[in-house]
Structures are given as C-alpha cells and as structure tokens.
Amino acid sequence: MHSKLPCLLIRTVSHLTPSNISSTHIISTIQTLVRQGSYIQALQLYSRNSQALLKTSKFAFPSLLKACASLPNLNHGKIIHSKVFALDLQSDPFITTSLINFYVKCGSFYSAVHVFDKFCESEVLVRDVTVWNSIIDGHFRFGHIKEGVDYFCRMQLLGMKPDAFSLCILLGVCDGGVSGYMEGKQIHGYIIRNVFGVDSFLETALIDMYWGCGQPMYGWRAFVMMEHKDNVVLWNVMIGGFCENGLWENSLELYSEVKNENIKPVSNSFTSTLSACCHGEIIGFGRQVHVDVVKMGFDNDSYVCTSLLTMYAKCEQIKEAERVFYQTADGKIELWNAMIAAYASNGCVHEALEVYKLMRLCEMLPDSFTLSNVISSSSMLELYDYGKSIHAEVMKRPIQDNITVQSALVTMYSKCGNNDDAGSVFNKMKERDVIAWGSMVSGFCQNGKFKEALQSFKAMEVQGTKPDSHSMASTIGACTGLENLAFGCQIHAYVIKVGLEVDLFVASSLIDMYSKCGFSEMAGNVFSCMLHKNLVAWNSMISCYSRNGLLELSIRLFLQIVEHGLYPDSASITSVLIAVSSIAAPLKGKTLHGYLIRLKIPSDIQVENALIDMYIKCGILQYAQNIFQNMSLRNLITWNSMISGYASHGEFLKAMRLFDVMKRCGITPDHVTFLSLISACKHSGFVDEGQNLFKSMREDYGIEPEMEHYVNIVDLLGRAGCLEDAYNFVKNMLIEADRSIWLCLLFACRAHGNVELGELAAFNLLKLEPSRGSNYSQLMNLYGEAELWDKAAELRISMKEKGLKKNPGCSWIEVRNRIAVFFSGDSSSPRTVEIFDTLNNLRKNMEKKESYCGNVESLQE
Known part of the structure; x- marks a missing residue:
C-alpha cells in the first residue's frame, strides 16, 4: 500500500500545471512524493509536466528511477532512460547509479551492466565510487559473487579507495559457515588497516556478518570495542544476533540494557526481543515487553503485534494471542497469518479455519503463507474435500506455482491417503x-x-x-x-x-x-x-532396550534422565513400565508409580493403561482394579487390559461381568477383547461359554478370528479332554494351521495320553519346522510318558544325526531389587552351590510334610 498524502499536498499536485507553477517546484514535489512512497503519483505528475521539465529535469531523474524500481515498472523506467539518453545525461554519476539500481531491482541485470560499461568509457567519470558500489551490489544480488569481487578489486587497481558502503556490500555476501567467516575476518582486517572513521552502518554490518557466520563471540567483541553505542539499529542487530545463535537469554539482557541506556526502541527492537521470548518460551518477560509496547505506542504496529501474537501462541497462551489479534486496529495480512498459525500449532484447527473464513469475509486476499497454513490445517483434520476446495482456489491465482503452497498440497493429499493426487501436484511442480x-x-x-x-x-x-x-x-x-x-x-x-x-x-x-x-x-x-539429547531421544532409547529384552538397561537409562537435567514425561514412564511388566518386577513397578506421583508427572490414559498392565503381570490384581476404578477416562485398551487381567488370574465371572459393563458403556469390543474372554474360559474350564464367544465374535460383531483365537479354542477343548473335537475344529479352520495350533494339540495329547493323535499333531509340526529341536523334544516326551522307549530312542538318535538341540528354558526372580535369571542346566551362577543346597532342603521339607500328612490320614482311618 502506498502511503496517503496530506489533503493539502493532494490539492497541490492536482493543480500543478506548466502555467501556474515553476519547474523547480514540480521537481521538489516529485522528490517529496517518492520519499513518502507515493510512486505512482510521482510518475503521473512527471508525465503531465514532462515537456516543461525537458531542460531542467536532471535532478528529477534519480527520484523517478527510484519510483520505477520500487513499483517495479521496467517499461516506464526504460522510457525515462530514453529521456536521459536524449538529454545526454548518461554520464552523470548520480543518474547512472540510479539507472543501475533500477535495472537490478527490476531483474534486468545485463541492462545494468551495459549502463555501467557505457559510463566507464569516460576515464574521468569512471572514478566515482558510488557507481562502482551499485554495479558490485548488482552482481551480488544476482548471485555473481566472484564477478562482484573482481569488480571490487578492479576498482582499487584504478586507484579508487572503497568507502564504508563498499565494505558493507562485501560483508553482506559473507554467507554462513567457515568460508564466510574467514572472508569476513579478512574484510575486518582491511577495515582496521585502512583506519576507516567511525561509521555506524559499517560497524553494524560487521557485527551482523559475525552473527550470520555463527560466531557470537567475535560479534560481541566487535560490539564491546565500539566507542559510540547510541544507535538503536546496532542494539537491534545484537539482540537479533544472540537470538538467532540460540543465546536468547543474552537477547533479553540486552533489551533490558537498552531501556537502561535510555535508547528509544523502534519496531524491530520489540520484534527481535519477542522472538527471543519465543525461543525460550519466557512468558513472564514477554508480558513485560507487551507493557513496554503499549507504553511506547507500538500497540497498533502490525509487525510488533504479529510478534506479540506469535510469542503468546508459542507459550501456549492462545487466549492472550486472541486478545492481541482482535485489539489490533490495522490488521495486515501478516497478523491474520500469525493467528491462523497460532491456532494450528496449538491444536485448535477448527478455529484456524474459522479465522480464514473471517479473513475472506473481510475481503482480505490470502497470500502463500495463509494458504499453506490453511492447507496444513486441512491435513491435520484429514479434510480431503475442504483441502481440495482450497486447491481449486489456488489454481485461479498466480500463487499456484508457489513451492510452499504446492508442498503443503502434497502433504495434505498424502495425509488424506490419496497418493495419486499428491503425485499429480508433485509432477506438475516447475521447481x-x-x-x-x-x-x-x-x-x-x-x-x-x-x-x-x-x-x-x-x-x-x-x-x-x-x-x-x-x-x-x-x-x-x-x-x-x-x-x-x-x-x-x-x-x-x-x-x-x-x-x-x-x-x-x-x-x-x-x-x-x-x-x-x-x-x-x-x-x-x-x-x-x-x-x-532431548527427552524424545531418551525415550527412544528406553523403548529400544525394552523392545529388545534388555530390560535392566531400559530401567537404568530411565533413572539417568533426571541426572542429565531433564524430567521424564508420560512416554518415558510408559516405556519403562512396559519393561517392568516384561520381567514382572513388582518392587520396581511400585517405585515407578510412586515416582510418578511424587514428581507430579502428568498422567494420561496411556500411562494409566501401562500401570494396569504392569500390576496385572506382576500378579497384583487389586492395585490394577484400584487404578481402573479411579480413571476419569477409559478407552478400549483400558477395558481389554482389565478383562485380560481377570482372565489371566482365573476370574472368569468377573471378566464376563466387566464385558457386560463395557458394552453398556457403548464400547465396541475388538479381537483382543474376545481373545481375553476365550482365554478366561480356557483357564476356568468353561468350554461351552468359550465356544459361544468364538461364535458371537463372528456373527454378532463381524470380527474374523485370527490365529490366536483358534489356538485358544484348541487349547480350551484340549484341556477339557475333548481331543477329537479339537482335531475336528483344526480341520475346519478357515485359515491354514500354523506351528502354535499343532503344538497346542500335541500338549493336550500328552496331558491325556493320546499317542495316536499326538503323533499326528507332531508330524504336522515337524512338516512345518523340520529343523527346530524343541518340536522333536515334545514328541519324545509324549513317547516317554507313554513308556514307548524304543520310539523315544529312535527319535533321540535322529535328533543327534541332524545336530538338533532344544533351547534351554529360563526363569527369573527379583531379590533385593535385582533380577536373577536362571537357565535350565546352567551352573554358571556364583551362587550355584547355595541354590542347590536350598533346593535340597526344600525337597526334604516337602517329603517330610508329605510323610507327616500320610501318617495323619492313616490315623484318622
């Protein structure tokens, strides 16, 4: 938007004609209009009075070319260039500099070079440093860094000394990294050697270079060595530099010092400081800055208000952000964008879309940032149709080729599960x-x-x-x-x-x-x-150890989190509780539960579910019940965990009662629910109930049984001695039986001494896994229990010939907060002798107890 002129000036412009005002006055008015940003009015005034200014317009050309560069308007600028050429003014250094800057800003780099080359044909006029600065700056703007540096060297060879602006231009292209830092240091050395006078712009550019190269110490040293620090721009660079390099605490200290030095802050002072508050999420300091903003009269500055809004959003103070948004009188597009982004980043996606609707009602034209945020909000809610409507709006405008918007569309379509549409957008991208x-x-x-x-x-x-x-x-x-x-x-x-x-x-x-x-x-x-290492990294590692059976390492790593200055969150607690559940270590589980309560770590439903699971697996069903009953919110996992707990503890009736309560609460069971219920029937011997549940799962809820459901029914029938029914069930399965099915049937045959059916199950098992030693062991045990020693011996010889061995079983026990693991046949423990002595004593005591009970029974008879 161009700034509006005072009414008096507008009236003056409308009456400026060759007959009633001098050429000098017209030129002065053109220069005033350009300084105030009224570029179109300046060009219109020149067009109406071009004949009157034909001989005296030398001083008007730099302003007119600046107006063309700012719009930008290449065609109009070329017309003015032709007038310059017609008046033979192309050798004027001020006009030449303006022409070069105009062509550079309008994207016509080679025209700028041509103007400079024409200017250089005069050996006298070529010694103007301002013209050289403009062409060097032009090269750098178009990315021709090496050629720009060559021009800088050529200028010095011609005997011209660079001025402060020349060096500012050079410092501006010292990009980040080691190479940029080394180049910047060379320029710094040049400045010191050539004893440049105190120039606040050069000193500020030098400090800014060090910040950009990630060298805060050198930036600070240059700042300390400066004699005069009364320039607010310098302080702003320091505040912003510290923030960009992650030293936001120093930014806040400098802001406080600015106030103590009685330096009047400007808009950028507040935006840089509020950015530092965002990085550190320091809401208290941010509110103090807000007070200063109001006191200094910047509470209607659109850029400052945008920074305030962003700061509150980052600190999760969405109500405060709303207040800033609705109290700002002149809300520019940046403020609307910030409010949409604030809602989206705080999970208020519907509210973000409502602000977008309000924005359109206010006839505010969205830009690429607006649309990318709205598309991202659609992604979060997976609003495919809404996102597609935004895409249609984008296609009507030149903004359709914006990379940010197109990337947001790709993400939106992908999150909505439509890779074809995402690929279509991606393939049409020009860049x-x-x-x-x-x-x-x-x-x-x-x-x-x-x-x-x-x-x-x-x-x-x-x-x-x-x-x-x-x-x-x-x-x-x-x-x-x-x-x-x-x-x-x-x-x-x-x-x-x-x-x-x-x-x-x-x-x-x-x-x-x-x-x-x-x-x-x-x-x-x-x-x-x-x-x-942030908390996410620690949680990932704890989960890694837990998943791979390194449970002690998982618990030990959890205890180190606080030692490294972090506090565990619900994800940390959940991961380590899974580890504790796996080794059934109740003391560690109770300790973690107490730790959770003492540190007041926010406990979400995931943590409470993990606690229920841990107490169930550690055999403390009452604690699991207490947590379940006190939960304010329960999901399907919660109900399944508690039903599974009752099932594993043989409480079939309680499991069924809880299942009925779950259905009354409107929770639809899944395959895990039925797996737990059938398991409860299996442990409690409720054969008919288990089969009815299996039937209900398919007929009433449309849940197709998985292999685990089949295994549990085979086990249910096998435990009850219904071996033929179990075998017929296996033959009628809708999916092919795997190892677990045949192994389960084999166990049942062993338990009930059915050698014929046991052999059938074993042969099917060996057909699936002929190289697994434990499969042969099960069949061998069947023969041994049936006293078929010849068959057992033949099978043992076959195992030896094939080099098969059975992996030893293992068990563990928690003693004095330490886990001891024992493998079958292993005598590597340093306490082996003590362990076997204890076992022998237990065996003797049991024999005495059995003998005593036998004597008592005979006396009673």
Whole structure:
C-alpha cells in the first residue's frame, strides 16, 4: 500500500500545471512524493509536466528511477532512460547509479551492466565510487559473487579507495559457515588497516556478518570495542544476533540494557526481543515487553503485534494471542497469518479455519503463507474435500506455482491417503525444493508405501537436492518399515557424510530403525554420539532396550534422565513400565508409580493403561482394579487390559461381568477383547461359554478370528479332554494351521495320553519346522510318558544325526531389587552351590510334610 498524502499536498499536485507553477517546484514535489512512497503519483505528475521539465529535469531523474524500481515498472523506467539518453545525461554519476539500481531491482541485470560499461568509457567519470558500489551490489544480488569481487578489486587497481558502503556490500555476501567467516575476518582486517572513521552502518554490518557466520563471540567483541553505542539499529542487530545463535537469554539482557541506556526502541527492537521470548518460551518477560509496547505506542504496529501474537501462541497462551489479534486496529495480512498459525500449532484447527473464513469475509486476499497454513490445517483434520476446495482456489491465482503452497498440497493429499493426487501436484511442480521432496517421501511413508518412499529419495538425490533432517528421517522410517537394515546402514553412512548425524530427529529415527531391526547395540552407539539429547531421544532409547529384552538397561537409562537435567514425561514412564511388566518386577513397578506421583508427572490414559498392565503381570490384581476404578477416562485398551487381567488370574465371572459393563458403556469390543474372554474360559474350564464367544465374535460383531483365537479354542477343548473335537475344529479352520495350533494339540495329547493323535499333531509340526529341536523334544516326551522307549530312542538318535538341540528354558526372580535369571542346566551362577543346597532342603521339607500328612490320614482311618 502506498502511503496517503496530506489533503493539502493532494490539492497541490492536482493543480500543478506548466502555467501556474515553476519547474523547480514540480521537481521538489516529485522528490517529496517518492520519499513518502507515493510512486505512482510521482510518475503521473512527471508525465503531465514532462515537456516543461525537458531542460531542467536532471535532478528529477534519480527520484523517478527510484519510483520505477520500487513499483517495479521496467517499461516506464526504460522510457525515462530514453529521456536521459536524449538529454545526454548518461554520464552523470548520480543518474547512472540510479539507472543501475533500477535495472537490478527490476531483474534486468545485463541492462545494468551495459549502463555501467557505457559510463566507464569516460576515464574521468569512471572514478566515482558510488557507481562502482551499485554495479558490485548488482552482481551480488544476482548471485555473481566472484564477478562482484573482481569488480571490487578492479576498482582499487584504478586507484579508487572503497568507502564504508563498499565494505558493507562485501560483508553482506559473507554467507554462513567457515568460508564466510574467514572472508569476513579478512574484510575486518582491511577495515582496521585502512583506519576507516567511525561509521555506524559499517560497524553494524560487521557485527551482523559475525552473527550470520555463527560466531557470537567475535560479534560481541566487535560490539564491546565500539566507542559510540547510541544507535538503536546496532542494539537491534545484537539482540537479533544472540537470538538467532540460540543465546536468547543474552537477547533479553540486552533489551533490558537498552531501556537502561535510555535508547528509544523502534519496531524491530520489540520484534527481535519477542522472538527471543519465543525461543525460550519466557512468558513472564514477554508480558513485560507487551507493557513496554503499549507504553511506547507500538500497540497498533502490525509487525510488533504479529510478534506479540506469535510469542503468546508459542507459550501456549492462545487466549492472550486472541486478545492481541482482535485489539489490533490495522490488521495486515501478516497478523491474520500469525493467528491462523497460532491456532494450528496449538491444536485448535477448527478455529484456524474459522479465522480464514473471517479473513475472506473481510475481503482480505490470502497470500502463500495463509494458504499453506490453511492447507496444513486441512491435513491435520484429514479434510480431503475442504483441502481440495482450497486447491481449486489456488489454481485461479498466480500463487499456484508457489513451492510452499504446492508442498503443503502434497502433504495434505498424502495425509488424506490419496497418493495419486499428491503425485499429480508433485509432477506438475516447475521447481522442487527439499521441502517438496520431503513431503513426497513422508507421504509415502504415512501410507505404508515404503518402497516408493525410497525411490523418491533416490530421485531427489539424482536431481541434486540435498536432503534436510525431515526428508532424511522419513527415509530412515521407510527402511524401518521395510526392515531393510542393509539400505538403512547405507543411509546412516550418508547421514554422517552430509553432517546430519547430530540432528535430533535424524538420530532418533536411526535409533528407532536399529531398535526395530534388533540391533540395540548400534542404537546405543547412535545415542552415545548425540551431542544434545532431548527427552524424545531418551525415550527412544528406553523403548529400544525394552523392545529388545534388555530390560535392566531400559530401567537404568530411565533413572539417568533426571541426572542429565531433564524430567521424564508420560512416554518415558510408559516405556519403562512396559519393561517392568516384561520381567514382572513388582518392587520396581511400585517405585515407578510412586515416582510418578511424587514428581507430579502428568498422567494420561496411556500411562494409566501401562500401570494396569504392569500390576496385572506382576500378579497384583487389586492395585490394577484400584487404578481402573479411579480413571476419569477409559478407552478400549483400558477395558481389554482389565478383562485380560481377570482372565489371566482365573476370574472368569468377573471378566464376563466387566464385558457386560463395557458394552453398556457403548464400547465396541475388538479381537483382543474376545481373545481375553476365550482365554478366561480356557483357564476356568468353561468350554461351552468359550465356544459361544468364538461364535458371537463372528456373527454378532463381524470380527474374523485370527490365529490366536483358534489356538485358544484348541487349547480350551484340549484341556477339557475333548481331543477329537479339537482335531475336528483344526480341520475346519478357515485359515491354514500354523506351528502354535499343532503344538497346542500335541500338549493336550500328552496331558491325556493320546499317542495316536499326538503323533499326528507332531508330524504336522515337524512338516512345518523340520529343523527346530524343541518340536522333536515334545514328541519324545509324549513317547516317554507313554513308556514307548524304543520310539523315544529312535527319535533321540535322529535328533543327534541332524545336530538338533532344544533351547534351554529360563526363569527369573527379583531379590533385593535385582533380577536373577536362571537357565535350565546352567551352573554358571556364583551362587550355584547355595541354590542347590536350598533346593535340597526344600525337597526334604516337602517329603517330610508329605510323610507327616500320610501318617495323619492313616490315623484318622
């Protein structure tokens, strides 16, 4: 928007004609209009009075060219250039500088070079440093860094000394990293050697260069050495620099010092400070800044209000953000965008879409940032139709080619499960940056198309796009989904090569990949190499150890979280409770429960479910019941856990009563519910009830039985001695019986001495897994219990010939807060002698007890 002129000036402009006002006055008015940003009015005034200014317009041309550059309007600028040429003013350094700047800003770089070359034909006029600065700046703006530096050197060879602005231009192209930092230091040395006078712009540019290269110490030293620090721009650069380099506490200290130095802050002072409050999520300091904003009269500054709103949203104070939004009188597009983003980032997606609707009612035209946020909100709610309507709106405007918007569309279609539409948008993109490629890779992963995700990653590599942490983490996730450890290791090597191994998201993805592929040691190596470990990384490692059976390590790692200055969250507690459940260590479980209560860690439904599961597996059913009864919210997992608990403890009637309550509460059972109920019937001997539940599962709820359901019915019938019924059930199964089915039938045959059917089950078992030693052992035990020693001996010889052995069984016990594991036939424990002595004593006591009971019974007879 162009700034509006005062009424007096507008009236003056409308009456400016050659007959009633001088050329000098017209030129002065043109210059005033340009300074005030009224570029179109300035050009219109010149057009109406061009003949009158034909001989005296030399001083008007720089302003007119600035107006054309600012609009930008290349055609109008070329007309003015022709007038300059007609008046033979192209050798004027001010006009030449304006022409070069005009062509550069309008994107016509080679026209700018042509103007400069024409200017250089005069050996006298070529010594103007301002013209050289403009062409050097032009080269840098178009990315021709080497050529720009060559011009800088050529200028010095011609005997011209660079001024402060020349050096500011050079400092501006010292990009981040070691190379940019070294170049910046050379320029700094040049400044010191040539004893440049105190120039606040040059000093500020120097400090800004150090910040941009990630060298806060050098930026601070340069600031301290400055004699005059009364320039607010300098302080703003310092505040922003500290914040950008992660030192947001220093930014807040500097802001306080600005107030103490009585330096009047400007809009950028507040925006930089509020950005620091966002990084640290320091709501208290942010509110103090808000008070200063109101006191200094910046409460209607759109940029300041946008920063305030963003700060409150980042600190999860959405009501405060709303208040800022609705109290700002002149809400520009940035403020609307910030409010939409604030709602979306705080999970208020519906509210974000409502603000977008209100924005359209206010006839505010959305930009690319608005639409990408709205599309992202549609993704979160998986509103496919709404997202498609936004896509249709995008297609009507030039914004359709914006990479950010197109990437958001790819993500939206992927999250809605439509990879075809996502691919269509992606294929039509004229340019594809790393965000676009990352959206495509992650989209395939979300829809389980891991091969396509890896193909997209390879295509991105072929195109020469360097992956970022997001695309890298998604690619590692695809390797995890395919369980392709070989390619995952190659990706790990690539991660190290491109320097992303220290990234938290990438490292956590690598830990997850190695964990799910069973390589906990490799996961541990990645974790150890992480320079900064956040809570997500710790939780991933705890889960890794728990998943791979390293339960003691999982618990030990959990205890180290607090030692490293972090506090565990619900995910940490859940992961370690799973580990405790696996080893049935009630003391550790109780300790964790107490820890959860003492530290007041927010307990969500996931934690409460894990606690119920832990107490059930540790045999403390009463504690599980207490947690269940006191829960304010229960999901299907909660009900299933409690029903399973009753089932595993032989409480069939309680399990069935809870099942009835669950149905009355409107909770629909799933396959896990029926598995637990049938298991309860199995343990309690309720054969008819178990078969009825199996039938109800299919007929009443449309749940197709899985292998575990079949196993439980076979076990139910087998335990009851209904071996023929069990065998007939297996023959009529809708899916092919696996090892667990035949093994279950074999156990039942052993228990009831049915050798014929047991052999049939064993032969089917050996047909499926001929190289598994434990299968032969079960058949051997069947023969031994039936006293068929010849068959048992033949089977043992066959096992030896095939080199098969049975893996030893194991058990464990918790003693004095330590877990001891014992394997069958293992005597490696240092307390082996003591253990066997205790067992012998127990056996003798049991024999005495049995003898005593026998004597008592004979006396009673």
